[in-house]
Amino acid sequence: xxxxxxxxxxxxxxxxxxxxxxxxxxxxxxxxxxxxxxxxxxxxxxxxxxxxxxxxxxxxxxxxxxxxxxxxxxxxxxxxxxxxxxxxxxxxxxxxxxxxxxxxxxxxxxxxxxxxxxxxxxxxxxxxxxxxxxxxxxxxxxxxxxxxxxxxxxxxxxxxxxxxxxxxxxxxxxxxxxxxxxxxxxxxxxxxxxxxxxxxxxxxxxxxxxxxxxxxxxxxxxxxxxxxxxxxxxxxxxxxxxxxxxxxxxxxxxxxxxxxxxxxxxxxxxxxxxxxxxxxxxxxxxxxxxxxxxxxxxxxxxxxxxxxxxxxxxxxx
Amino acid sequence: xxxxxxxxxxxxxxxxxxxxxxxxxxxxxxxxxxxxxxxxxxxxxxxxxxxxxxxxxxxxxxxxxxxxxxxxxxxxxxxxxxxxxxxxxxxxxxxxxxxxxxxxxxxxxxxxxxxxxxxxxxxxxxxxxxxxxxxxxxxxxxxxxxxxxxxxxxxxxxxxxxxxxxxxxxxxxxxxxxxxxxxxxxxxxxxxxxxxxxxxxxxxxxxxxxxxxxxxxxxxxxxxxxxxxxxxxxxxxxxxxxxxxxxxxxxxxxxxxxxxxxxxxxxxxxxxxxxxxxxxxxx
Numbered sequence: 001x002x003x004x005x006x007x008x009x010x011x012x013x014x015x016x017x018x019x020x021x022x023x024x025x026x027x028x029x030x031x032x033x034x035x036x037x038x039x040x041x042x043x044x045x046x047x048x049x050x051x052x053x054x055x056x057x058x059x060x061x062x063x064x065x066x067x068x069x070x071x072x073x074x075x076x077x078x079x080x081x082x083x084x085x086x087x088x089x090x091x092x093x094x095x096x097x098x099x100x101x102x103x104x105x106x107x108x109x110x111x112x113x114x115x116x117x118x119x120x121x122x123x124x125x126x127x128x129x130x131x132x133x134x135x136x137x138x139x140x141x142x143x144x145x146x147x148x149x150x151x152x153x154x155x156x157x158x159x160x161x162x163x164x165x166x167x168x169x170x171x172x173x174x175x176x177x178x179x180x181x182x183x184x185x186x187x188x189x190x191x192x193x194x195x196x197x198x199x200x201x202x203x204x205x206x207x208x209x210x211x212x213x214x215x216x217x218x219x220x221x222x223x224x225x226x227x228x229x230x231x232x233x234x235x236x237x238x239x240x241x242x243x244x245x246x247x248x249x250x251x252x253x254x255x256x257x258x259x260x261x262x263x264x265x266x267x268x269x270x271x272x273x274x275x276x277x278x279x280x281x282x283x284x285x286x287x288x289x290x291x292x293x294x295x296x297x298x299x300x301x302x303x304x305x306x307x308x309x310x311x312x313x314x315x316x317x
Numbered sequence: 318x319x320x321x322x323x324x325x326x327x328x329x330x331x332x333x334x335x336x337x338x339x340x341x342x343x344x345x346x347x348x349x350x351x352x353x354x355x356x357x358x359x360x361x362x363x364x365x366x367x368x369x370x371x372x373x374x375x376x377x378x379x380x381x382x383x384x385x386x387x388x389x390x391x392x393x394x395x396x397x398x399x400x401x402x403x404x405x406x407x408x409x410x411x412x413x414x415x416x417x418x419x420x421x422x423x424x425x426x427x428x429x430x431x432x433x434x435x436x437x438x439x440x441x442x443x444x445x446x447x448x449x450x451x452x453x454x455x456x457x458x459x460x461x462x463x464x465x466x467x468x469x470x471x472x473x474x475x476x477x478x479x480x481x482x483x484x485x486x487x488x489x490x491x492x493x494x495x496x497x498x499x500x501x502x503x504x505x506x507x508x509x510x511x512x513x514x515x516x517x518x519x520x521x522x523x524x525x526x527x528x529x530x531x532x533x534x535x536x537x538x539x540x541x542x543x544x545x546x547x548x549x550x551x552x553x554x555x556x557x558x559x560x561x562x563x564x565x566x567x568x569x570x571x572x573x574x575x576x577x578x579x580x581x582x583x584x585x586x587x588x589x590x591x592x593x594x595x596x597x598x599x600x
Binding site (some may be wrong): 051071072074080082084086089095098102142148151284 | 501
């Protein structure tokens, strides 16, 4: 285990941000802490970095207990949502900051900074100030700055949260590739399940200060441990006590004994995906996700009566 | 359109007229009155030992009060904004604002009560050979008292605006708290500090009420520039009074010019270091 968190509790006044959290993070992995706001994911990341002190529990990095050690001596790289760029320094000086603090020789700093600026594709912007960069460029600069001191673990707090959708998509793929090149143990916080699924190789789902489930993205989707994980990751219909993914709702024109009757309310064509909004006899509403090809022959109209069958449903105790 | 234009010019006329009546006219009148009888009397007023001493005393008070309140103000602002708990903050806040709310005369009197010969601290000080009231230390003390809030008041909002992200980033990069303060925090709040220093200097130069109470107004001994103006005016030494006033005005202007010299050159960096406008949109 590269990072081990054991029974960590953290309160802010009456608010319990972390409630007896334990989590192990493997060396070289890219892990996402995923959860809604207020779930404690950022606090957990800050506890790992030493920016928050846990009320109880301990944290170790590479086998060393760091619970009482200040952030300066933890050898972690931290990237903030709003970049935390040093505004009075050029891009080059921002990236060199950690190395200058460590009093490395000038030549070594110069080479290292050049290498990192190349890695984050900012070589042409070395002399600029953060105010002259776009959000995506600032965040890449912040990443280079964190990597310059060769941290044992890299921690990113909602790194793409302040960027617009297009840039966010680009940077996700870019972070994934960067991780393959640099291979430092990385933990990032996000509230965007798509982002977690796309970038991370392991995801820890958090809710109300606790970890609900940890696993590979696919396992979380296919085998959610509880209702929260099922509803937080991916779309879901709730029918009584059971949960059905919209793509597990099959549309039929004739009853087959196991199917239920439903009325078509609306048919939405979203390119390849078609969304069919339905209402059951008892008034419950749900929607089915099918491909354009699947319903080409069905000619569904609002008000039409059809039959649905859940090919896969889940009930949580 | 014509109506809007008329309203705009009307507004400008009112604003300029107000400025002229309140500010420009009296100030230029002082210049005019100073040199009314040529340069000779002005020169005499400047050469008067009482003036020279007052000039030195005012500069001494400024030279002590401004650095003292700058250091104190920055520390105080850090303590207020970067605190861990909010206990006692309201008391701190209210105390800092006190010198702004209190009449300077009251400030002076309170100092006399504590540090004067009959005061509880003053008695002990006098026994140990230190005279505060009717002496330079009292004048410096009064100046520090009345100029206490300016740096704090300017730095607190800037410190809040800057936030803790940059400091935390600096820590994770290995910088100690002291290194972080000098390399990250101080540069980030520098315009707030500079502005606070200018306000402190201006007020320290112009302070009259509190200083007048504690100084004893002894010409050549405990007379500051503002008291010198008042004394000369009362003795119908008009040229000396106007000359000294002009000197005070010149010092004030120099302070403002110094402030503008330090001002950032790029338009992105305003008085308060803020993000570029594009940044606000995504927040």
